[in-house]
Amino acid sequence: DTGVSQDPRHKITKRGQNVTFRCDPISEHNRLYWYRQTLGQGPEFLTYFQNEAQLEKSRLLSDRFSAERPKGSFSTLEIQRTEQGDSAMYLCASHPVRGLRSPLHFGNGTRLTVT
């Protein structure tokens, strides 16, 4: 069990550029979640996958955001035409196959700064 891994740790980009983040969940965790956290706030839910199926998307996830989990293992979160308001910590978490009664495991996050 190597934990949830997120890459990159930090990303600085100029407004209007596209960025992509990667999350590798704990092996055999079938649920994977993306959250966004701004300074002084708790994490806000963006979307989650069960295996390769995206089961729920928050209204926070505008059409500039897209997430995929093509083989039910790692996931990517892409933001197109970034805006300064996208600056935040993007957190990924995964859930073991036992289901919702067991703890969620979080990665260390990707901090995005849009200049």
Add this chain to the structure above:
Amino acid sequence: KQEVTQIPAALSVPEGENLVLNCSFTDSAIYNLQWFRQDPGKGLTSLLLIQSSQREQTSGRLNASLDKSSGRSTLYIAASQPGDSATYLCAVTTNKLIFGTGTLLAVQP
């Protein structure tokens, strides 16, 4: 819609004090409640998880209670230490985790 609130938003105590952090939620239909710790610029570390059928969980100097009917949870930290300084987040599980805004704790040496 489930909403999670944490009080106080910030707390400063001298080392050695016992303290209580509060969490409330509006919908009692939850699977469980988790308390997390977050250090500045870091991810979340799970501290305690209380199932909806349980009343409390303990780990070392930490004790978390859950009163599902009233929509409340508390995190009790005994004999606080400067190393406990962090943001503490509670979250309830429905089909996903819904977080409160956190309590920023500073323990003064």
